[in-house]
Amino acid sequence: MAGLDLEVSTGTATTSVTAVLRGGASTAPDSERPVVLLRGDMDALPVTERTGEEFSSRHEGVMHACGHDLHTAGLVGAARLLAARAPELTGDVVFMFQPGEEGHDGAGHMIEEGVLEAAGRPVEAAYGLHVTSSKQPKGLFSARPGPLMAASAGLSVRVIGAGGHGSSPHRSLDPMPAACEMVLALQTMVTRRFDVFEPVVITVGTFHAGTRRNVIPDEATFEATVRAFTPDALAQVQELAVRLCEDIAAAHGLRAEATFTGEYPLTANDAAEHDFLAATVREIFGEDRYELMENPITGSEDFSRVLERVPGAFVFLGATVADDPETAPTNHSPLAQFDDSVLADGAALLAELAVRRLGSASPAQQQPESAVAATP
Numbered sequence: 001m002a003g004l005d006l007e008v009s010t011g012t013a014t015t016s017v018t019a020v021l022r023g024g025a026s027t028a029p030d031s032e033r034p035v036v037l038l039r040g041d042m043d044a045l046p047v048t049e050r051t052g053e054e055f056s057s058r059h060e061g062v063m064h065a066c067g068h069d070l071h072t073a074g075l076v077g078a079a080r081l082l083a084a085r086a087p088e089l090t091g092d093v094v095f096m097f098q099p100g101e102e103g104h105d106g107a108g109h110m111i112e113e114g115v116l117e118a119a120g121r122p123v124e125a126a127y128g129l130h131v132t133s134s135k136q137p138k139g140l141f142s143a144r145p146g147p148l149m150a151a152s153a154g155l156s157v158r159v160i161g162a163g164g165h166g167s168s169p170h171r172s173l174d175p176m177p178a179a180c181e182m183v184l185a186l187q188t189m190v191t192r193r194f195d196v197f198e199p200v201v202i203t204v205g206t207f208h209a210g211t212r213r214n215v216i217p218d219e220a221t222f223e224a225t226v227r228a229f230t231p232d233a234l235a236q237v238q239e240l241a242v243r244l245c246e247d248i249a250a251a252h253g254l255r256a257e258a259t260f261t262g263e264y265p266l267t268a269n270d271a272a273e274h275d276f277l278a279a280t281v282r283e284i285f286g287e288d289r290y291e292l293m294e295n296p297i298t299g300s301e302d303f304s305r306v307l308e309r310v311p312g313a314f315v316f317l318g319a320t321v322a323d324d325p326e327t328a329p330t331n332h333s334p335l336a337q338f339d340d341s342v343l344a345d346g347a348a349l350l351a352e353l354a355v356r357r358l359g360s361a362s363p364a365q366q367q368p369e370s371a372v373a374a375t376p
């Protein structure tokens, strides 16, 4: 972004970067000039890349497996497009370069540090996009009004017994079978305690116990990720899952410490902002470039923190390199590949959303003659 007329600041809690572009077209007092936020996340994942690309990550155990490098580059592209048009903008644009999306709540930290007031007054609308390496055809934008991505939480369970010799389990308190029972009972709980129309996912992703086959360990621990689409469902999982683990432990004469930690809230698109985004995609790229998603997805996003506070919309952009997106490795896979030829359209969309949104009091009153973004 060097050479662009932006007010750039960096965070202290994280490695965040915030840039503000001042539009020059309005003579209105500052308090009446709208502010739009565009967001790109920047972080990688603890995955060792196996794509074989010549530009593969050179760092063992660090890979842009979720395509956030495209988001960063795309947001720089949007900043360049908008900086070139600053004299026509009737308000200001905040560019939110965010670290720590993958479970570190980077958005939450940036909000605490004031990103939503970075222009000196509150942001009125916020937009972001996410590339996908599979499922979605290349170049297709997709989203939906309302719930788009799940709320997430973590469940950590420590089952405490008393270790001993593997040959005489009756003289120990073996935590292992009880912990296994909990893993299975959690799945039964999802089907027996939740309405099938109230989706809940619980996946146990770690399970650790023991050191040798003939030693009964003192403890077994496991961790699960939880996804749900309403605060009520999440609260119910918390109550039921914690009790289930504690009571199964008690039934075997053991003790369990179950900790439930809320992570990201539901990512929900404002209905009017979604419709505005969809109409913008169709108008500048063509009808066939936008697809309304039938269902939300069970992934989570900390852009939800922004959308909780500011009306806005988040959209997926297909960036698969495969002929058949259905069989392509998914985001987070060590084989995930993203086609950066979609970058220009991603950047153009973000820029155009800002131009149009700044140019009207609300999406409903949008000016039809507002300018179309130049392709970068």
Ligand SMILES: [Zn+2]
Pocket: 066, 102, 331, 332
């Ligand atoms: Zn991810």
Ligand SMILES: [Zn+2]
Pocket: 066, 067, 068, 101, 130
């Ligand atoms: Zn991601």
